[in-house]
Amino acid sequence: MTRGRWGLAAIAVLAAALVALALACPVLRAPALVVVQGGALLVAALGVNRHRPAHPRLWAVVLLLLGFGLVTALGREAAGDELRVARRGLAVVQVTALALVPALWRTLRLPGGPARTTWPDLALTACGTTLVVVQLLAMLHHVGARPAVLAGTSVTVVVVVLLRVLVTREGLAPATVLVVLAGVLLTGVTGLAIPDAGTTGQSQLLGVVVAAASVLLAAAAQQPSMRHVGTPFAGGTLRRDGQRLLTTVPVFCVVPVLWGLGALGVLPSVAVEVVTPSGYVLACAGVFFAARSLTRAERAAERDPLTDLVNRRGLHRATAELRQRLHDRDVHLCLVDLDDFKQINDTRGHAVGDALLVDVADRLRTAVGPEGVVSRTGGDEFIVVFATSTLDEDGPGDRLLAALDVPFDTGGTPSTVTASVGIAPLAAGVPLSTALVDADVAMYAAKQAGKGRSLVYRPQLREQVLGGLARQGELRRLLLHGAPASEVGELVVVHQPIVALQPLRVVGTEALVRWHHPREGLLMPDEFLSHAEAAGLGARLDEHVAQQALGHLARWDAAGLPALDLSVNLGIGSLRRRGIGRWVAALADQHGIAHGRIHLEITEHEELPDDPLIAESLREVVAAGFQLDLDDFGIGYTSLSYLRRFPVSTVKLDRSLTVLVSEGGDVPLLQGIAALCRALDMRMLAEGVEDERQVERLRTLGVDLAQGHHLGLPMGAGDVAGFVRRTCARRGDDVLI
16 A cells, blocks of 8 residues: 555544544544544645646635534534534535535536436436525525425435436546545535534534545545546446446435434434425436436337447338338338458457448438438348339449448548348338348348349349358368268369470469369369358368368479479468468478479459558568469459559469460550569469460560460379470470479
């Protein structure tokens, strides 16, 4: 414990001892109260001087209040008329305490934002404060019992509001808690006792209560958090509605407690009369708070807390109301699923992802206007139900996709976000649940078709989607669980030769995967790669292919073949996997393959996100000694952008460009690409070479490498060695790297 805390604890123990002594020994009561009040004033002054509060005027009021308490205690001892001094002194204390109310409400406000308090709390406080003022005016004019009951009711309301502040908030600064507790003592017990302080014993009890409140204020002044009392940084946060309702229940027991104290004679008789009016006011307030909390809880049960859209539960009610408003107009249900949203969460952070979801919700709401309902059912999925017309130039899905066209701000970086939309007509009499299932099928079909598009449900799509899901399940069993080949087949790696053109020789192979399916026969990559990526198995599939292909390369080396290069394709799943270079290096080292012989191919056929982490991972791959090739150059999304973003060493011309050579097509285009590659120090590889004429013209253009049916068909690993040897004998050349 620090020295300051030891000092505070010692003061608190001393104050408690003096109060106990005052209660036990009437002879020493008045001197003890004077010592307590004086000590509290001194400790508070030292705390204010030490911590330098942000609102010194507030603490000046506290010191003034403590000073009035000390003067009252001294006056009681000097005058000998405790009743008269107590009534006047405590009235002044209450008036001074009212100056703390504005500071309390400043504390309960958000920094630069709306109030944490709610208007019922403010109404109760205004009511209580007004009644306290009326009480004080009645005291000054010496009015009788009825104003006393009015005063008791007012302070009871104020006490309940102050206690409610404590129990309905979490994270309150310790100094704030102590100040509020002191306010409860000063406002509550003194307010109830002043109008009916008919005995010396009750007057002495009031003095003890004021002394206890003074000790609390002195302790608050010693807390480091006292610097922020009166600012929004000391007010904590509101608890949830359900917690606020439950924690408030004990607070409303103040009235029966007062009744019990009055019946026992601890409080004056006026406390018993206060029970009925204040109990009625607080009972009404309690019922109101409960009803409001239940209403807000029911609304929250039908709302998404992030976007404030209706959730799946609220969608049924909102859709029914929309159908009633639109009568016979056509209504469509659209299921909108953001493409690759997980990537934004993983790379930009969940705060950016949440902000993006809010922006998407606002755009969808604007797109459908008052004639539609937008719902968020969880994650990155939205359901939109809105009226459509045959006169609309754009379909329902096009209108929603157009709303997402403008790039979003993701952490200060503009990002394009696409979505897959499944659409189902919501005709009269069709249950919402049925339309949701149909739209879900159409959305999955849209994703399988390439994302960033919309599809209207047709019965044929169900078979397509279910077939795709079945294929994903088979791939999962094959890659993750090692199911037997008789049930799910096996993945086989074949190799297509890569040939150097000047001079003509085999320099490597490209590893290609085939699926020998037990029922459907040989499946080509286009028939299952997209399903593997959709199932989150893309990286696992690439690792499986690389493991087999590197094993083949090691066996060729052992058979005495000159060292060939090996090209392995990487899908989007592998590129998003952290540490690409580590697992590739581990496989290469396991088989004893030099890193420089391995080429990792990224395809331009599928757009890669402009993600700094992907670029950094690929730079790590190159730094580890691996080669990076750009496949399908010329038909993809951003060819030149890829060359700028990624450390590419070889550009593979798509067969659609290679065919221009044999047809006498756009040769200047190929010459320009060749010049670009030479300027960037990149090699060129032509895919799809089908005849000897292409070989000669590609040589003339300066193309380094080629592959195609004319140069070698894809073949099993066991056939590669024989092919290489036959090619060497036919060409009269050695196999060179």
